[in-house]
Amino acid sequence: MQHHLDKIDTKILSLLQQNSNRTTKSIATELGMTTTPVFERIKKLEKQGYIKKYVALLNNKKIGLKQTVFIGITLQGHTRSYLEKFVTQINNFPEVIECHRVSGNFDYLLKLVVEDIEAYETFIITKLTLLPYLGNVQSLITLSTGKETNEIDLSRV
Amino acid sequence: MQHHLDKIDTKILSLLQQNSNRTTKSIATELGMTTTPVFERIKKLEKQGYIKKYVALLNNKKIGLKQTVFIGITLQGHTRSYLEKFVTQINNFPEVIECHRVSGNFDYLLKLVVEDIEAYETFIITKLTLLPYLGNVQSLITLSTGKETNEIDLSRV
DNA sequence: TATAAATAAGAATGTTATTCTTAATATGGT
């Protein structure tokens, strides 16, 4: 069940990754085509699930959420049912935007977006540390971000 | 320079975060307004930079990029000019979608999206370890992802 | 209270998305 994307498809995907508000016509012009085939390709890419969704990306800092933090977590008890409960609770915290189960020196890696360091400490104290079976908790406070994108390089596929 | 977003603005932002392809009319209806004021608010939010961009989010796995990996890195020499060079080179790797300078047990945290573990090893060997002054390099291989979003909870702002 | 500045409504217009029909191109089997 491998994908079957030709050059035109990957080009369309890569353009929509950069800016999903471009008109079909402008994409078509760039590709030397008319709107209909481009339109139908986009619809196909949506229907087949290559495109998950279209979203607006906000300026977190401007909105007042200035601090990104990563947290590595190890758990002490690893029963399957507890892991599931743990993830469910983590996912419900609005501060958490990513939660990955990982192998390596941690069991979980979280990514958070919060107002500031203080809000982060509040999160740790009033939410995270209330969860049972927490082992090691290691915080990585973001000082600056060189790159942060969802854009995938499609020259590889 | 604080933001001045009222309830309507934050509601619009939160809807556009979930789906940026919704029509102005449908948003207006949901908010009990007409299209014009909603349209003008959206344009203002764009112009003032609250909305950074509109993008299509792709299904990485379906496209063949199945593996997410985080890498914690410490550097041995910390001259300012070297750090800048380091970040520039990291940012140019197509596998890297995030690069954060952090405080804590690492200097940098990277997020990568690659085909598979093998592609990851190739990256390490042929790209990352060629960079000078690398200290500790610790990989966190994602086993599963419970949550991964860009959507920010605006009830806090 | 009077005036100015925002904000919203409703109608009008221009663009674009979307559909339909037809033509061209590619694909597979004999």
Next chain:
DNA sequence: ACCATATTAAGAATAACATTCTTATTTATA
């Protein structure tokens, strides 16, 4: 190589939407 079939693209036609304009309403301010 040839035909039938399935994809893919083009162009025109339509419907929906974005965008602008004018006018009314509300809100803030001196």
